[in-house]
Amino acid sequence: MAFSVLIVDDCSAMRSVIRRILAISGFEMGECHFAGDGAEALDVLRRHRVDLVLSDVNMPRMDGEGLLRRLAEDRELRAVPVVIVTSDGTRDRETRLLGMGARGYITKPFHPEKLRAELERVLEASHA
């Protein structure tokens, strides 16, 4: 089964490289959507079926925390799992974002295998 993915990051180069790393990892990826911030991500999620969101934290307009808050308030979208992909490796930030509803947290840099394992864990838990 191929999973549709939404990659949210304000840096277009980072969006591209995450998609590339996903492909290298062997993750079964179907459609891949992109958004430059949380607001754009919500727009994509309302127009497309997405199995998994990979989101950065620090973004202009609506950041990763804002996206998690909006998703938690939205009956139709709250079930979409979000994995935070960030360079912030402090435990305080990780605990806070997981407490806000993120299903996974992965810090850059990461090996393709580590990313794939985390996404598969999150998808499996979401479909359990």
Added chain:
Amino acid sequence: MLETATVLDSIAEQVLETMFFSVVLGPAEEPVDVPRLTALVSFSGSHAGLLGVSGDAATANALAANFLGVAGDEVPPGQEPAVLGELANVLCGAVLGHAEPEGRFTIYPPQISDTEECVAILHKTQIQRNFETTEGCLTIGLTILEDGPLA
């Protein structure tokens, strides 16, 4: 400070290899009299400070090409500064997460410039390392102050 320098070496190698598809070949002499692109990332919180990365135009282009998975002449305009900024950002997050995992930090968006002023700021950092990579020479500088305002 020696320990932090070792951590910086190890993290730079790991970041370049896993996310920038580059390999650190070893230490290098810092290039002189070469125009360079510099990305500076400052942070505040449990500690305040700055991390900077600098490389010449050819190195920045090769790094961007690697990162995007395209040939050097296919790198879209403006992507070299963006990729160097991302490198500085990822390095900064990884260094702080390693140095102070229980800390709280705000990492600010990278400031990227090709001015000598930015190279001078990089030269004032506490730790400077020059790496020969498969893409060219990169200079990385880091300052971590003992106290910073809480983020």
